[in-house]
Amino acid sequence: MQNFRTTFQIPVSKHQISLDSQMLTLGSCFADVVGGQLRENKLDVLVNPFGTLFNPLSIFKILSPSYREADERLFVENQKLWFNYDFHSQFVSNSKENLQEQVNQTIYAINTLLSTTTHLIITFGTAFIYKLLNPQTYISNCHKMPNNLFEKNLLSVKDICKSFAILYKELKEVNPDLKVILTVSPVRHTKDGVPENQLSKSILRAACHYLTTDYEDITYFPSYEIMMDDLRDYRFYKPDLIHPNEVAEQYIFEKFAETYFDENLKSFIGEWQQIRRAINHRPFNEKSESHQKFLKNLLEDLIKMSKRVRVDEEIYDVQTALSRF
Template sequence: MDFRTKVIIPKPNLQISHSTKMMLLGSCFSENIGSKLLENKFHVKVNPFGIVYNPLSVAAVVKRLLSGKNFDENDLVLHNDVFQSFLHHGSFSHPDKNTCLQNISQSFADAAEFIPETDVFLITFGTAYVYKLKSTGETVANCHKFPADTFVRERLTVEEIVKEWSEIIDTVLAHNPKTKFIFTVSPIRHWKDGAHENQISKSILHLAINKLQETFTSALSYFPAYEILLDELRDYRFFAEDMMHPSSVAVEYIWERFGETYFSKETTDINSEWEQLKRAINHRPLNENTESHQHFLRQTRQKLVAFQTSHPQINCEQEIKQLTI
């Protein structure tokens, strides 16, 4: 007997390889999959503005990157002796204005250079609720613990999300018609919204993505991370201690399903080959000074060189340097 309901994922007209250039933007799921892609030597940029939860702020990130307009001190706000940006996650905040701006500008420059070459965008929506500055009407990506009366809280409509993202997709496809989009809904519940309101929020995100998929049939696919965690796994043992975020086991399983959906056999074989090398690289002996360990390092380095020669699209220079005796 099969004691679970497995989510059936339609095969998309998209395959991701180690030559594919990907940009991942949005909620925590982008971080989860982005980390796995980086670990497996894929060519990716992950959340250059930090984690962003709502569709309008993710859209603002893409627009800003497409514009190529970097940030200056006028984009920063000061609160509780910390400089920050309303379009960035708190990880960019810093008590020193120059340090804050330098971190933001460097990440922006790298991503702005990457975005024209991006083959696939993976976009994760977390919530349909947004916070807008009362003073300007601007939607913020992060409230940075400003007083609650600084903002107005609103719930986006399906139509608002579809309009915003249709314009962005049209702009990207006009530049490169071969660009693909993968949309997901984060399975992490925003419990502070309340159980019922969280469901309404997630439903709006699903409906908006479905509408976009109907419009951009060949360019857009949906990956059911939300359904895999909440319907297929459906057990609190697959959640972290906060009972909201997926556990490491759940992330690993969703990664496997992602690979089944988007990777060719060749890409999967390369991942398996790299996994063995990665274990060897991360091996920590009881005594590093023995001749047997030095021999092990030399062998591993030779395997790395051979791996990179066989797969020139993958850069292993850092790992080879690390093992140079």
């Protein structure tokens, strides 16, 4: 039978992720997707703590251990709310002081976390970047301020690699064993224009190539290529035709797991998925003896699982359900 898909092999990474790994995801909204799936499978991961960051330079800037506190010049008020140009709009407050405290606490927490993180997963979204004209500096988010305050630029491969080299040196001083996984977001930035999006993605992909060539502890995961070639069909997109749908996200995550998870972790996830299915089971009769027995068995499995990962909430929910009998 004729093959109607373009599949390709992804080599298993030598930088394996285990159940004991501590991970941090940063970058575009696809970092939320990958991080969320890791978290759902009970891995130790902090998911996009700075909010969505699309361009590499903004990611590198706030990830740097030398970035100790938010730039005072980049706080801005818009419609009686305060934002910071370096951060996503999830960082918002009706007071500059409160926002400053919120942002700086997050910066401090990440700087502390970096010393114990085993895997840093960075997702690049676009090579387009905005420069604030006064003061002259690249920013992460325009926060719907007037267009005449900014200048839109396109990063080069050299810009990205040069900026990363500085960050890499700083990260290795803090955590010599840190492994970095780079990926290009499969989300299409069509607002920039379709040809412009392809240009942007090609720059990001080329930068990833050179970074993985120059640094042996950096690997690239081809989420973009999986979406563009293996899943080349609009049925794998959400109705906006920009974002991958849940089927595509799950498929890409399974490929990620095949590439990076060690055998013990794969085995654990198989066990955990069985428990998750049991948790999500909806009984025909909640008051039946058979359902009570089902819940008791589930509770036993969760208690055993609690020796390996945190399942406090799940245990509480099952105990609450049993208390209704």
